[in-house]
Amino acid sequence: MSGRAGQPPRHWYEGARVPLYAQALSAVYGAVAGLRRGLYRRRLLRARHAGRPVVVVGNLVAGGSGKTPLTIALVERLRAAGWTPGIASRGYGRADAGTPRWVDAGTDPALGGDEPVLLAARTGVRVRVDRDRVAAARALVAEGCDVVVCDDGLQHYRLARDLEIEVIDGRRRYGNRRLLPAGPLREPPARGGDCDFRVLNVGTDTDLAAGFGEWPMWFEPGPARPMAGGRPLPLSAFAGQRVHAVAGIGDPERFFAMLRGHGIAVVPHAFGDHHRYVAEDLRFGSDLPVLLTEKDAVKCRAFANDRYFSVGIDARLPEAFWIALLDRLGPRSSATA
Incomplete structure (x- = not known):
């Protein structure tokens, strides 16, 4: 088996002792992140609208939790309900990260990002990668998309959003519940309470159960x-x-x-x-x-x-989840009027 290169530090999820330097940096990170979050909440920093509804699929921890399969399922359900969705993504790990780009199934992942290429291949919808999520969302709207699904971006407060979905890893959850780099969290766990929906990724583990306020997501x-x-x-x-x-x-x-x-x-x-x-x-x-x-x-x-x-x-969720989400999003006609 390959080494731990690129895998989370042991103190995040495995109970190892948190280094002192990480604890110190975590305090600084928390102060800066909290200040930024507060400035947006007090509207001292302004969120920008895309002109159409925006649904953000994200998580509070660094690393994967099942966002991509949920994004695919969400796009498919929105399209079945009559919407014309598009996907906005940063395209993490791209070689030319500063260059906005349209991504399709044939795009080189080194240029478009692995997840955006996969999303384009699986859904067939318009996919735009840009570090500026507002610009990406507006580009999608200009191309005729009437709802924007933002793959990751809970912390990208500059983009105004209509719905937030937090995805939680059912096995690892929030790890040691510390902020980066002492732990895996980008924001405190309480931030999840602000999200419209909280989805627990149970994968194929039938022993995991969603808690109060959580919707289970399983994979086939x-x-x-x-x-x-x-x-x-x-x-x-x-x-x-x-x-x-x-x-x-x-x-x-x-x-x-x-x-x-x-x-x-x-x-x-x-x-x-x-x-x-x-x-x-x-x-x-x-x-x-x-x-x-x-x-x-x-x-x-x-x-x-x-x-x-x-x-x-393929991600699967209870039908009641989709009913609740589409109800919260509202009728399509109100977005295109």
Whole structure:
């Protein structure tokens, strides 16, 4: 298994002692973040409107928690309800981070970001990456989108929003509940109480249960799609076999556990979130099948061969969640009038 490069510090989630320097920096970070948040709440700093409803999907912790699968599900549900959604994203990890860009399924992830490319491929809607989320949202509206879904951005207060959805990792939650860098939090846990919806990512773990005020989100894995072309295979086709499993996401163990749950003997290879792959990263010294998350697969297309498979997931939430969300968003006609 790959090392801890790019993975969270042990003191965030594993009970290790928090270094003194991290505690000191955490106090400074908290003061600055609190001051900025207060300036927006008192309207001393002004939030900018996009001209159409904005739904922000984000989290309070640094790293992944399931935002991307929820964003895909949200876009699909909005489109089914008659909306024309577009996705705004910063495009974390892009090589030219200062350049705004339209992203589609064929965009190089190094230029568009791995998550935006995946979002474009899965949804087919307009996707705009820009460090300035306001500019990204307005660009989408100018292209005819009547609702903007912001992938990440709870802390991007400059963009006014109509709905906020906090996504919580059901297994790790808020870790040691400390602010960065002493802990994983970008903002105090109480900030989640300001969000319109709080979604608990239980993944495929049936032992996890949503608490009061939380909506459960679970995942259904799709087939393994050959990256070099060919017919998709059900995960059951790999049951009883050893495979190399590759995950460069916020919590790689979730992917490995999902595969094990289908009877697959996993040789795990965890990489840092947003890792930029080169062919050498996936040369494991054996000819076993290689199963990758969709987010990782988009970055490995250039050197994939017939042993490489992309495994996607679909987010599922209670129907009552979607009814409540669409009701809170209001009728489409009010946004386009």
